[in-house]
Structures are given as C-alpha cells and as structure tokens.
Amino acid sequence: MFNSMAGFNSFNEILLFPFSGKIQPILATTAEAEAEPAMIVAGVLLSLVVIYIASKAGGEFLNWLGFPPVLGELVGGVVIGISALNLVIFPESGADSSSSLIISILETTAGLNPDAAEATFQVQSEVLEVLAEIGVIILLFEIGLESNIKELMQVGIQSLIVAIVGVTLPFVGGTAGMMLIFHVSAVPAIFAGAALTATSIGITSRVLAEINCLNTQEGQIILGAAVIDDVFGIIILAVVASLAKTGEVDVINAIYLIISASVFLVGAILLGRFFNDIFVFFAGKFKTRGRTVVPALTIALLMAYVGTAIHLEAILGAFAAGLVLDNLDQTEVGRELEELIRPISDVIVPIFFVTVGTKTNLGVLNPAIPTNREGLVIAIFLIVVAILGKVACGFSVFGLGKINRLAVGIGMIPRGEVGLVFASVGSSSGALSPALDVAIILMVILTTFLAPPILRVVFGGEKAEEVPETSG
C-alpha cells in the first residue's frame, strides 16, 4: 500500500502548487482536445462502479472483523486511490490523466481519444468532487435528523460538561502542541486541534448497543455528550474553515465567525417550527412521487447553500436542516422521511468516505524517506492527545456515585465520520500540508479502531447481544 515513488512525486508537486485545494485550470494547454460529454459520463460511471466496489468490499470486510464499516470504506478508498492502485485520483494531488487508471481503461475499452484524456480527467474529477460534497451534505443532514433537540435538552448537565471538557482539552492540547512542539503555523495548528474535538455518535452508539450498554447511565452520558460534541464541532469547523480562507487568525474575525455560526444554528432551530410547518404542509398536500423526500432535500440543499453563501460551511446548513426537520419525529411524515433518506444516503455518502480515502497519500508517511518522519511523529502526537483528552473528559463527571468514568472517557474516543469531515474540509481548504492531512486521517482511523475493543473491556464484558442489522 506504500507507494513511495508516487508519494514522493505528488508530495513535491504539492509543494510546487501550494494552492492545490483549488481546481486547476481545465485546459492546461489549449492544444489539447476538449472532453466529449459521453466520455465524461463514461468516466464518472466507471469511477462510481470502482468506488462502490471499494466501499462494499472494505465496509463488509471490516464489519466482519468487528470494526465500524465506515473505516472499511475509507480503507477501500486508500486501496483504489493515490496510495496504491491509482484508479480514482484527483488533480489536486498534482496527478494528471496519465497516472489515472480509469482514464487508461477509458482509452482501452471506450475509445477515449488520448488528446482529450487530460480534459476528460479534469471534468470527471470535478464531477466526483461535487458528488462527494453532496455526499457529506447528506451525511450531515442525516446526522442532524438523528439528533433530537428535545432529548438533547434532557440529557442534562453531565453530558454538557463532558462535551465541553472533551472538546476543550483535545482542542487546546492539539493546537498548543502543534504550535509549540512542531512550530506549525496558527491556521493548520488550529485545524489539527479542531479535528481532535469530534466524537462519532454513530460508531459509539453502535458499539454501546452491541455490548448492551446503551441504557446504562454511562451510555446515556456518552450519547448526549457525543451529540453536543457534534454541534460544537461543526461550529468550530465552520469557524476554522473560514479562517483558513484568509490564512491568518484574526481574533475579532474569529469571534464574529463563532457568533455568526451560532446565530445561524440557533436561528435555524428557532425558525424550525416555521420550516417544519412549510415542510409538513407541502408533504401533506403533495400527491406525486417524491412528495416527502424532495421537499426535505430542497430545504437541506437550500440551507447548505445559505451556509456556503454566508462563508461558513455547506454542511453546517445541512446539519441545521436535519436538526430542524427532526422535530417531526412524532408525525407520520417525519418517520417516513428518515426511512426514505436512508437509501439515498446509502448510495451518496460512500462516495464521500471513499473519496477521502483515495486522496489519503500514505506515501507521505513512508518512514524510509527522512523528510517524512516528522509527519509520523505528528501523527503519533495527535493520536496520544486524541485519546488522553477524551479519557480525561470522562473524569469530569461529578456527583454521581459508582459511575464508570473511564468507560465514559473511552466511549468518547472514536472520531469516525465527523473526524473525516474535518480532515476533508481542512485538506480542500489548502491549509493542511499533505503530511498533516494524513496524520489527521491516521488519528481518525486509529481512534476509531481502538475504541470498540477497549470499550468492551472497560464495560466489564457484559454479554454481547446481537443488534438487528440495519437493512438498506
């Protein structure tokens, strides 16, 4: 999986093109032929086939090993991406069409004209990027739908404190460490710190259910804190990503951003009744196909647009839309919605996870190359802070007698999909060096791998009970 030459090349190329997050000009040399629409579609179709095979092969394999499937989708992406097979690669890594296996297959099987290869590669990559972005928008919309505001109010002060401590310690520890020990500049250091704050609701709740501990006091505190974490995390992410655009940390701007992100989120929730009424009205009146799912998606995409337009993040808007429409939990249309979003999410979200994997260049951590060693050390540092910070937050639980505080802390460790969202936003903002980007992804992978088995141990080996498999 380590392809040191490829890694080395693209590392250099990224150094030469510091704004690699930006899309390169489409026709680098005007002498080249333009891309035929049929070939662009063929390239996207073939890429999607490869992405889906990687997502299912990886997801099912890791699930069979007892790990969260989302890690498998990521690993599947690493296998087909820049680190190994070069099937699905992106120009932002400095790659061109000649290193894309998909383009070679198109030339061999579909008669793609080699002169049009570069243009086809560029446009196809842009389409896949947008599909991945829509994937993460739907992911956050679904996470929003699953987080219930009322329940969030009820989990109480314990979860809130665990969440605050669990966000603050890793954030401060990570950012300070990056700046003081590794002399990284402020914006990437803050990004690394921010990526340490996430907690994956999905992975934690799944493991707790498996070991039959969802309804213990510890389980309830963990879940509540994980949800609050998501809200804090997404505000931090929106602020950090916005800072990354200017490249410098301006305290007044940061405060302004924190306020605007919070106002946006709180405003969306307060306006929730209004959005809900609109949604229920239309979904109830409509008679044609897609009467529930199209209005819901329209609201999600519209709020995602507003999130982008006010220079925060599309995913903040999508998350807010999910929180808002979740008030419908009790209504028939609300239950229907969660069920209908599921298959849509099942086909679009893996594009995001696999894409993150394909862009992860493990080559930049190859220890055989001396300049890479710092990246490895950073990765180890981030992993240590990620684990210690969250374990410590478990001990902030107060006043409850014989509660297993270690278990609470361990339960907060897995970063999962939310951590990947951080890494992806950071990477595409151009703020993270490739080594820091990969270090963050390694941190996400390792925390997510480690938490489930340790959680089983610290909860004292309650007899595992099979959860019904989610279908779809």
Next chain:
Amino acid sequence: MFNSMAGFNSFNEILLFPFSGKIQPILATTAEAEAEPAMIVAGVLLSLVVIYIASKAGGEFLNWLGFPPVLGELVGGVVIGISALNLVIFPESGADSSSSLIISILETTAGLNPDAAEATFQVQSEVLEVLAEIGVIILLFEIGLESNIKELMQVGIQSLIVAIVGVTLPFVGGTAGMMLIFHVSAVPAIFAGAALTATSIGITSRVLAEINCLNTQEGQIILGAAVIDDVFGIIILAVVASLAKTGEVDVINAIYLIISASVFLVGAILLGRFFNDIFVFFAGKFKTRGRTVVPALTIALLMAYVGTAIHLEAILGAFAAGLVLDNLDQTEVGRELEELIRPISDVIVPIFFVTVGTKTNLGVLNPAIPTNREGLVIAIFLIVVAILGKVACGFSVFGLGKINRLAVGIGMIPRGEVGLVFASVGSSSGALSPALDVAIILMVILTTFLAPPILRVVFGGEKAEEVPETSG
C-alpha cells in the same frame, strides 16, 4: 413564456456553433480566473434547489389538473430555463454566464468573483449535465425493473403485433415525411421518426388504472405492447444515436448496430441468471448499510458503462440491468430493491426531466419570426403522424371479436418520458436543429396531454376509481 429575443439570439448562436452538443472549452479566455470549488458547489446546490422547486410546482399543478406529473416537471423546466426565467441554462445553447440568473445570484449573495463567473458557470453546467444523465440512467433502470420478462413472454402475439405496427408506422411515416416533405437530411429525419415510436408505460398504465381498465383485454394488450415498444425503442435509439455520431447513414453500419444492440440486450438477459445469482449472493451476505441498493446500483452503472463503451447508449445498459435484476421479483431482496430504488429515483430523475425543459427553447417556434414558421409546421406534422400511426396500430389486432380497437390505438399515443429521452439524446448528439428538437418535445408534450382525456372517452366513461397515491 415566449421570450423572442432570447430565442432569436441563441438560435443564431447555435447556427454559428453547429457542434453545440459538445462541451465548449472551459476557459474561453485564459485571462479569466479559475472556478473556486466552494462556488461550484454553491452553484450546483442553488441550481438543484431551483430544479426541485420547479419539478414539484409543475408536477403537482399538472397532476391536480389531471395530467401526468412528468409533463409538469418538463413545463417547470421550461419556465426556469432558456425560454423564460434563465435561471438554469446551459452553455450548449450558446448562453454564457452573464445570462445565467443563478450566477448573478451567486455574485450577489455568495460573493462570487465576477472574473470567475464564466469558469464557475461552465463547471457547474457540466456537473448538472452529468447529474441529469445519471437521472435518465436510473429512470431506465427503474423502467427495466418494472418490465417483467416473463409477463412480456405471456402477453402474446397480439401485443407483439400492435407493438411492431405501432413502431413501424410512425417511424416510416415520420422519417419519410421529414425527408420528402421537409427535405431534412437522413440522420435528423431518422431521429424524428425514432422519437415517434415510443410509448410511455408509466402514463398509459396510470390512466388505465384510474379508469379501472387495466385488466380489460384492451388494457392488457396496450400494456404488453408498451413494454415491447420500449425494448424496440431503446434499440432504435441506440442505433440512431450511434449513426448520429458519424453523421451519415451507412446501411451496413446500421445493420451491425441493430445486431450489436440486440445481442447486448439479449445477452444481458441470458446472462441475467448469472448477474442475479451474484446480486442475490452479495445482497444476502452483506450486513452493512446499503447492502441491497449499492450492489444493484453498481451492476446498473457497470452495464451503463458497457453500453457507452461499445458505442451504444448508457441507458441501454441501465435498462438491461433493470430487466435482468427484475427476475428477482419473487425473492424478498427483489421486492426490497424496488422499494429502495424508489426514493433514489424520486430525487435524481426530476433533474433529467427539468433539465430537458430548461434546454427547450420555445423561442425558436415563435411564429412572429418568419424563419421559425417551418419549425411550427414540422411540429404539427410530427404530432399528426404520432397520433395517426399509433391509432392505426390498434386496428392491427386480429381475431378477437368485439374488442375496442380504437381504444387500443389511443392507449398507445402518449410518448411521455421515453419520448423525452429520445429528444434529449438527439439534441445532445448535435444531430437535431433547435427547431426540430423543440418540435419533437412539443410532439411529446401534446401526445401525452391528449391521450388521457381521449382514453377516458373511448373507454366509454367507466366510473373512475381512485388509485392509491404512490408515496415517496
């Protein structure tokens, strides 16, 4: 809705750029700034919001009037497109970013840099084109899933004859008329003839169900013939589209294409057992989310790719995949699949229909401009052939006593979504002039509008019974 100036401009521009189906070079002038990824995403999000609003507003309104919702999505597209509001427009019509209202909104609300407007417009348009193409792939996959091969074998000789006559008469009449009366060259004439062959299963079966005639002898013959029509139609389409690529009709090439399209379709069906076994095996073994829908979609996209790669059409492959996986009807996983594809189709297919509408430039038929009048006459001619050809095929039913042959013919009239697929493929192949393109779309719209009320009359006003509304 008639915007004669806009229509006139883009008509001229299309004359200047005869290969308007091809994507224009992305950076027309290298002095312009490149597109920022966040702005591309913002443009796509906003376009999708507008597309969904248009699809639901149009679909629900026409459904309320008693017409098929798909027509409403098309009309919604016309309203937001090049004919009227200029919200969602495409460069292939000769439009640039300055006439796109979405781009203006991005500049005003999201701070899009005007220098990057052109590049953003181009990339955003390409992404929407690919989404529309994936939409029509999913549409044909779903139509394939709904067509049952076994039932197709059983509807018998009557349906087969009605289908053959109902394909041959309009095809020959349309093509000959276009060439002899209007002196149109062979490829566009054949395209126009081919577009006349389609029959919409969806619209016909819905109307028959509404007037409670699905299970009459006439209803069964119509449905069987409509399904066989689709199979013929898609083979004809693949052949015609392939001819359009070379621009000339070579008899040997045409025969080769007919054989390869038929072999592909028959081969896919014969290999169906194998595909089915693979699909059922994986869907049965998989435990993670998307275990049914992702393998099915992967097969559909792979076969769509094969369809493109062998220079036929992606939709031929998707249709074949649907036919093949439909064998599962009896299995649990098969029923699950149809249910899960539904919401996915509900969100992606409208992008196709609305996009066809946005590209329909009604301005080219504005009778106030003398050069447009021929297009109007062509539209009227196509509509007459479309109706007479199908009505005549009803009278090819033989040997059955007091059957309502007129009703059979009328039932075959609505072209619906399949006709739109023809128009869209023809338009993007560059073979059709804008006037002919719009004439075909008008023919599709009018036949689809006319059939339901006439069908109610000729079936003798059986008491209409409410069909349960399809949800989703």
